[in-house]
Amino acid sequence: MIINFYKYFIFISLLFFFINPALSETKLLGTEKYWKAYSTKSDKIKTCFITSEPIKTEGKFKKNNRGKPYVFVTNIKNGTHHEVSIKAGFNFKKNKDVIFDIDGKKTKLFPVDDRAWSESSKIDRYLVQSMRKGQKLFVTGTSTPGNKITDTYSLSGFTKALRLIDKSCS
Numbered sequence: 001m002i003i004n005f006y007k008y009f010i011f012i013s014l015l016f017f018f019i020n021p022a023l024s025e026t027k028l029l030g031t032e033k034y035w036k037a038y039s040t041k042s043d044k045i046k047t048c049f050i051t052s053e054p055i056k057t058e059g060k061f062k063k064n065n066r067g068k069p070y071v072f073v074t075n076i077k078n079g080t081h082h083e084v085s086i087k088a089g090f091n092f093k094k095n096k097d098v099i100f101d102i103d104g105k106k107t108k109l110f111p112v113d114d115r116a117w118s119e120s121s122k123i124d125r126y127l128v129q130s131m132r133k134g135q136k137l138f139v140t141g142t143s144t145p146g147n148k149i150t151d152t153y154s155l156s157g158f159t160k161a162l163r164l165i166d167k168s169c170s
Contacts (some may be wrong), residue, residue: 029164033157037164046077048165052153054139059149066090067114069151071137073128073162075169082128082162085117088151090143092116101138102130102155111141132159 029037029048034055039048051070067089074083084100092098092111100107100118107127109116116139118124131137137153 029168032160034154035157035161037161039168046169048169049074050161050165054151055154056152059147061147071153075165077169082124084124084127086139088114088141093142093144096142098141102134105130131155
């Protein structure tokens, strides 16, 4: 399976945001309960995204060996709309599924290193619609050493945060 160019572009854009904010103009658009909305402009391309951190993590692993996990929904002005991705904070074990579970509705994500995406924009639309209606999101993956880890995210504030990026990157 090939991940399209936009997924790599979004990954690089978000990498710039988390590693060196001075490389792009990143602006906090607002915070809605458990979700934060941002916009960033790099090389005349505007990217907007919402992100959240888990409210709970389960699994047997050394906490010091894990980076920060996040879930994202990203828009690129005049491009990608509502792309769903996760950053696990650990590398996924090859050939193991990453499960994106919204209130019992499960979808498999495609993992690459410490990131995972859905297989299509059609699935992204379904996930975002489910997240708007849902209460909790569970992301389950297996780390390279074989540890099963589940992160729980609150979806409280998701819809309002999504509106912020839709307005900023429309």
